[in-house]
Amino acid sequence: MHSKSAVVVHSGGMDSSLCLALAIEEFGASNVLSLTFDYRQRHQPEILQAKKICAEWGVDQVILEISCLAEITNDALVNSMIPIEQETGKPPNTLVMGRNGLMGRVAAIQAHSLGARYIYMGVIEVESANCGYRDCSRDYMDRLQDIMRIDLDDPRFEIRTPLVYMTKPETLDLAHRLGVLDYLLEETITCYEGVRYWGCGKCPSCLLRNQGITEFLDKKPEMTLPKGYGSYTPRGLKTC
Numbered sequence: 001m002h003s004k005s006a007v008v009v010h011s012g013g014m015d016s017s018l019c020l021a022l023a024i025e026e027f028g029a030s031n032v033l034s035l036t037f038d039y040r041q042r043h044q045p046e047i048l049q050a051k052k053i054c055a056e057w058g059v060d061q062v063i064l065e066i067s068c069l070a071e072i073t074n075d076a077l078v079n080s081m082i083p084i085e086q087e088t089g090k091p092p093n094t095l096v097m098g099r100n101g102l103m104g105r106v107a108a109i110q111a112h113s114l115g116a117r118y119i120y121m122g123v124i125e126v127e128s129a130n131c132g133y134r135d136c137s138r139d140y141m142d143r144l145q146d147i148m149r150i151d152l153d154d155p156r157f158e159i160r161t162p163l164v165y166m167t168k169p170e171t172l173d174l175a176h177r178l179g180v181l182d183y184l185l186e187e188t189i190t191c192y193e194g195v196r197y198w199g200c201g202k203c204p205s206c207l208l209r210n211q212g213i214t215e216f217l218d219k220k221p222e223m224t225l226p227k228g229y230g231s232y233t234p235r236g237l238k239t240c
Contacts, residue, residue: 001033001060003099003115006160009107010034012050014188014209015122015163018171022162022182023120024057033114034061035107039099040070041104042080045194049187062110066102080192084192084203091132092204092233094192100135101144108148112157120160126167126208138164168212169219176223185213186226197228 005027007025008020023032036050047063054061070078076085086092100123107119123136134140138161145159163171175181191199191211199206217223 001114004033004060004111005031005034005116006118006120007035007107007111007114007116008052008120009103009122009155010036010054011122012036012046012048012053012188012207013190014175014184015171016120017050017053017184017188018178018180018235019120019122019160019162019177020053020057020059020182021175021178025178026058030060033110033116033134034059035110036063037103037106038065038067039064039096040067040078042077043189043194045196046189051187053187055184062222064106066106066191068094069099069102069225086204089159091134094204095133100140104141104144105151108152108157108159112152112154117154117156118158118160120162122162122163124163124168124171125165136164136186137212165217169216172212172216176220182226186228197226199231202222 005152006023008016009022010016010020020032020034033056034050036047038047051061074082075096076082082093084092084094100121103123104119108119111119112118121141123141125137141159141161141164145157148159149155149157166174172181175184176209189196190205192203192205193200198210201210213225
C-alpha cells in the first residue's frame, strides 16, 4: 500500500463515515485509509457497510481484528446474549471498556507506518454527556494525542475529531452541505442490533441518531428521507 495522508477510524456508522467524507474532501480518496475494527461487535453488519462505502468511494480499507476485547470485557456490544440496558445514573451496558483508546492507538501506529500525520475519529461529546461514554470527549483525545506524540516521536501528530462539539442535527447539516447526507442515511448502520434506517429504536445509538434526524427535519421540512425510512418519523424521542 502506498503512503497516505490520513487514516480514518471507520466503523460504517454515520459519524465515522462523515469523517471519511471530510478526509476525502481534504486529501483525496487515494490518500486516505479507512481502518475498520472487528471486535466481534454485536452489530457486525456495520462492517459490511463500511466495506461497501469504501468500495463506492474509492478508498483503501484495512479491517483489523481486535477480538481480545471480547475476551477481556463483558458488555452488551461484545456479548449479544446480554440485553441492552441502562441503569439510572450509569452508562449503558454498551460501553466497551477502553475501546476508543485502543482503536486510536492502533490507528496512530498504522498512520505512522504509512507516513500519515492525521487520524480521524468520529467521537462526539453528546455521547459522553448523554450516554456516559467517557472516551468520546475532546479532553480524552487530547490526552491520547499527547501520548501518541511521544510514542511516534512526532510532535505534529494529530487526532482529528471534527464532529466532537456538534449536536446530531449539526452533523446531519454538515453531511447535507457536503452532499452526502442521503447516501449516509441510506448506507450507514448505527443501530447496535445492526438494523438499518430507523434501527431498533431502543438502543442508545438509535435514540441519539433518530432524535437528531427528527430535529433536523423539523428545521428543514422540505427535506425527505430515503425510501427505506418509510413515511413514519418518530416524534418525542428521548436521548439516552
